[in-house]
Amino acid sequence: MINILWFLFIVFSFLVAALNGRMEQISPAIFQAITDTVNLFLALIGPMAFWLGIMNIAKKSKLTDLIASLLRPIIKLIFPDIPENDPASGAIVMNITANILGLGNAATPLGIKAMQELQRLNNNSTKASFAMCTLLAINTAGLTLIPATIISLRAASGSEDPGIILFTTIFATLFSTITALIFDKFFRLISS
């Protein structure tokens, strides 16, 4: 699917650029995208190393297992196919916590860590497991209690009350996370 999508994105972009007379912007855009990727990579590699380092301590000391066991009922409900006492639960809890607390640069490394644990349970298949789909449904829904980036952008734009969007944001993410879980359950049922 991503194969077709990538092809369509690029082919249609070329077509539309040709029709709009914007062909001269295409190659600079490609090279700009390459530079952007390197910059993103550089921005990502430090937090990735740091948080996976910290997480490794949490895992070896069995702290993640402890946290996961406290939240077991919820995990069991949302991720029914993860075996009890599996380290995957701990990693998932850490990822969701980082999202909720708005720790942007920690959420991605912790999410990848959780994906690695789930991939172990998936026997290193190239097809996503149901648990992975659920984890991604939660991550793409953007559940958060502290939308830190947008609050600082509002403050920088001279807002009198940067935090006024806090409640509306929590409401919208809570609503979309619940629907994401429902969609996920629905598609899981019809595809299994």
Place this chain on the structure above:
Amino acid sequence: MPELVSIISAWSIPLIIFIILFYGFFKKVNIYETFTEGAREGISTTLSIFPYLLAMIIAIKLIQVSGLIDLLVNLFKPISKILNIPQEVFPLMFLRPLSGSGSLSYTAFLLQEYGPDSFIGKLASTIQGSTETTFYVLAVYFGAVGIKKYRYSLLVGLLTDIVGFMAAIFICRLLFL
């Protein structure tokens, strides 16, 4: 309320790090070696997602500069009128799942144009804060573990983006109009 948010923001990361280090040390884990081992793994993981990031960022950049995104926005404009979506924030519906930096800069533009405390400013902020860059999340998370078949993940992600978008409009109309 903003004070509480900044206190939580300031304390959460140091506190998490402190608790993990303290617990590890207390449990007699060799925290220094364990940290560096995990960090090394972090570097190799970042390297392994680079190709996926590159492929996706090129495609998204092309969609933006070619004018394909504007075309899509115009194509779907009648639907936005039926659903009563404010025209100013409608482009965010397309930008948000594709590009985090693109939608953030569009939101910054709206905040500047209409003022952060206007209805449009608050609505755009809520949308930006409450949805995720679906394509980025999928490419990075699946790319990191070598998943090629995404099943229904993209569909669920995009449907959820629409729901989040509509929920943001609903709650903002209720509270800010």
